[in-house]
Amino acid sequence: MSLKLTSTKTNIYEILKSNYIILYFQVTLQTTGYNIGVRKTVDQKKLDAIYKPKNLTIATTVFAIGKYIRFLHDFLETAEKHFMVDFKVHYHIFTDKSHEVPSVNLAAGRKIFVHQVPKLNRWQDISASRMQMIQTIIEEQLHREADYIYCQDVDAKFHFRWGAESLDRLVGQIHPWYYDLSRDQFTYERRPESTAYIPPGEGDFYYIGAMFGGTVDEVYKLVKRCHENLEADKANGIEAVWQEESHLNWYLLYNKPSKILSPEYLWDDKRGKTNVQKVVRLSHVLKNYAEVRENA
Ligand SMILES: CC(=O)N[C@H]1[C@@H](OP(=O)(O)OP(=O)(O)OC[C@H]2O[C@@H](n3ccc(=O)[nH]c3=O)[C@H](O)[C@@H]2O)O[C@H](CO)[C@H](O)[C@@H]1O
Numbered sequence: 001m002s003l004k005l006t007s008t009k010t011n012i013y014e015i016l017k018s019n020y021i022i023l024y025f026q027v028t029l030q031t032t033g034y035n036i037g038v039r040k041t042v043d044q045k046k047l048d049a050i051y052k053p054k055n056l057t058i059a060t061t062v063f064a065i066g067k068y069i070r071f072l073h074d075f076l077e078t079a080e081k082h083f084m085v086d087f088k089v090h091y092h093i094f095t096d097k098s099h100e101v102p103s104v105n106l107a108a109g110r111k112i113f114v115h116q117v118p119k120l121n122r123w124q125d126i127s128a129s130r131m132q133m134i135q136t137i138i139e140e141q142l143h144r145e146a147d148y149i150y151c152q153d154v155d156a157k158f159h160f161r162w163g164a165e166s167l168d169r170l171v172g173q174i175h176p177w178y179y180d181l182s183r184d185q186f187t188y189e190r191r192p193e194s195t196a197y198i199p200p201g202e203g204d205f206y207y208i209g210a211m212f213g214g215t216v217d218e219v220y221k222l223v224k225r226c227h228e229n230l231e232a233d234k235a236n237g238i239e240a241v242w243q244e245e246s247h248l249n250w251y252l253l254y255n256k257p258s259k260i261l262s263p264e265y266l267w268d269d270k271r272g273k274t275n276v277q278k279v280v281r282l283s284h285v286l287k288n289y290a291e292v293r294e295n296a
Pocket residue numbers: 062063064065066067068069123124126127152153154155175208209210242243244245268284292293294
């Protein structure tokens with residue numbers, strides 16, 4: 001499906017109202033109660049019936065480093081209730097505390113893989129280093145073992161069904177704090193010295209770094225390029241304003257996602273309830289930054 005998101009529209013609602021909506025938004029609009037631009041519905045049960053016989057393996061990467069190990073239990077337990085239920089899911093957990101990975105009852109066909117990694121000193125580096133580690137795990141293992149991959153933050157809980165409707169070649173996730181802001185308010189990297197630079201007036205959406213996905217091949221291209229750009233910036237003594245999230249936004253501007261998930265696929269408990277949606281499928285939990293982060 002071709003995307004034409006490079007319009008000069010400045011507000012997501014305008015984009016949604018225009019003809020540039022991708023199929024999923026229409027579904028999302030239906031299922032959430034956004035009543036803009038709904039043209040077509042997709043029956044989620046029918047979609048499941050299409051995807052299930054394909055016997056897919058969905059990998060998800062989750063980092064639980066330092067104190068973030070505390071979020072892992074709820075993430076996994078709620079994922080078992082709501083995330084790609086009845087699919088083969090491989091959780092790839094990256095942690096410096098392998099022995100503290102909680103035991104959670106997994107449904108048949110679902111597995112946990114634990115990868116021991118060192119703890120870096122700055123939260124910015126921990127977050128950004130995910131790009132490189134995902135690249136490596138795809139090279140070493142996932143290219144053989146998985147069809148799709150999601151890369152998710154651990155400090156979140158599932159609350160509602162998240163299914164095959166989210167699968168696509170390259171999937172971006174609209175940031176829950178930016179869906180109703182105009183493009184000039186997006187916190188893209190604005191210094192031309194950074195490889196994540198996005199000039200004023202450009203940009204489709206502000207994507208969150210805490211969730212992206214797609215086929216293993218597409219995600220590989222994404223993480224490899226973001227890792228290269230992070231390294232190039234480091235060599236030039238510059239760190240993008242929101243680290244890997246800035247690089248992800250750059251990548252998805254110039255490599256359009258084939259599906260964009262609405263904020264119901266990653267909400268933020270801090271935003272509480274709003275009247276724009278009926279359903280929250282996954283949501284960031286409240287956390288005390290000063291307490292959980294290494295160098296806050
Ligand atoms: C809702 C919100 O405002 N999100 C922003 C915030 O994300 P967050 O505040 O959600 O970032 P975060 O602290 O959750 O870090 C991202 C992820 O890195 C991992 N991790 C991080 C630190 C650590 O000590 N151990 C560890 O394992 C863990 O998987 C975590 O979920 O900051 C990011 C910048 O990086 C982005 O700007 C996000 O948009």
